[in-house]
Amino acid sequence: MNMDMMYEKSAxxxxxxxxxxxxxxxxxxxxxxxxxxxxxxxxVVLNLNREAIALLEIKCLYCGNDWLQPMSSKRVKLFL
Incomplete structure (x- = not known):
């Protein structure tokens, strides 16, 4: 199982x-x-009125044996 799938539910x-x-x-x-x-x-991300407001894409910042630091980007809205 790849890292994205392993942590997708918790993310x-x-x-x-x-x-x-x-x-x-x-x-x-x-x-x-x-x-x-x-x-x-x-x-698909919905607000409390159940209106679509965004798409959700989950990525695991992991490469080989190292956790990667989130890249600084104005386009990225949220890192958890």
């Missing part, structure tokens, strides 16, 4: 606990304009 629970948002599982999402283009996020 998802930590995200919900920290933000209070609801996470809905989803499968492959296909582009409406380009049928050859698609993606599969780890979940």
């Amino acid at each position: 998802r629970e930590a995200f919900v606990s920290k933000t209070g948002h609801i996470i809905v599982d989803c499968g492959m999402i296909e582009s409406a304009g380009n049928k050859w283009l698609g993606f599969s996020p780890d979940g």
Whole structure:
């Protein structure tokens, strides 16, 4: 089992606990304009009104035997 799958459930629970948002599982999402283009996020983030506000992508910052430090980026909204 890879590291992403091993910690995905606990990462998802930590995200919900920290933000209070609801996470809905989803499968492959296909582009409406380009049928050859698609993606599969780890979940869709809903606010308390159940409106979709973001996509959730869980990544494990682990490489070989070393935990990696989160990269400083203005594009990344939240590291747990």
